[in-house]
Amino acid sequence: MKIGVLALQGAVAEHIRSINQTGAEGVPVKKVEQLEELDGLIIPGGESTTIGKLMRKYSFIDPIRNFSAQGKPIFGTCAGLIVLAKDIAGGEEPHLALMDIQVARNAFGRQRESFETDLPVKGMEKPVRAVFIRAPLILETGEGVEVLSTYKDEIVTARQGHLLAASYHPELTEDYALHQYFADMVKDAQAAVKL
Numbered sequence: 001m002k003i004g005v006l007a008l009q010g011a012v013a014e015h016i017r018s019i020n021q022t023g024a025e026g027v028p029v030k031k032v033e034q035l036e037e038l039d040g041l042i043i044p045g046g047e048s049t050t051i052g053k054l055m056r057k058y059s060f061i062d063p064i065r066n067f068s069a070q071g072k073p074i075f076g077t078c079a080g081l082i083v084l085a086k087d088i089a090g091g092e093e094p095h096l097a098l099m100d101i102q103v104a105r106n107a108f109g110r111q112r113e114s115f116e117t118d119l120p121v122k123g124m125e126k127p128v129r130a131v132f133i134r135a136p137l138i139l140e141t142g143e144g145v146e147v148l149s150t151y152k153d154e155i156v157t158a159r160q161g162h163l164l165a166a167s168y169h170p171e172l173t174e175d176y177a178l179h180q181y182f183a184d185m186v187k188d189a190q191a192a193v194k195l
């Protein structure tokens with residue numbers, strides 16, 4: 001099972017390391033053609049405006065929408081969550097516009113710009129170690145979006161079918177549980193295709 005990490009900008013190597021811990025193979029994705037050989041895709045944290053610009057420059061937008069339309073799972077973390085969202089508060093142009101969520105960028109206020117916490121996530125045995133860095137949060141969710149965790153009443157993890165989004169960086173810790181959760185989503189999607 002191959003899981004790609006979009007390697008235009010941001011925390012790529014760390015995601016690959018975490019994916020490899022789940023038994024799947026993590027692959028850095030620099031070219032659109034590589035999408036064909038992937039079973040799942042991670043859009044990492046970094047800076048969403050930059051990632052969005054580079055995705056347009058290298059023509060990734062439609063191929064990734066296509067990838068999603070095939071039911072292949074996509075996991076966006078931090079800036080990657082913003083890239084997945086249909087609506088970015090403040091009127092900024094959305095990027096992939098795949099997930100029915102409204103997000104606010106840099107939403108945790110100055111004194112809390114970066115912090116780490118143990119976050120209970122629905123469906124997971126233990127809390128997930130989560131690193132928040134100038135993190136976005138989810139303001140609204142559409143029908144079909146399941147909230148998997150909140151931090152101080154704000155939504156920070158959500159799932160819509162084959163799409164998973166987290167406000168934080170699970171890849172900057174030694175806790176691979178959320179990557180395992182995503183790898184299981186990819187496995188389930190593969191099984192569904194074979195039926």
Ligand code: GLN
Pocket residue numbers: 044045046047048049077078079080082105106133134135136
């Ligand atoms: N603040 C960044 C943005 O708005 C996201 C931060 C991150 O990915 N750590 O794109």
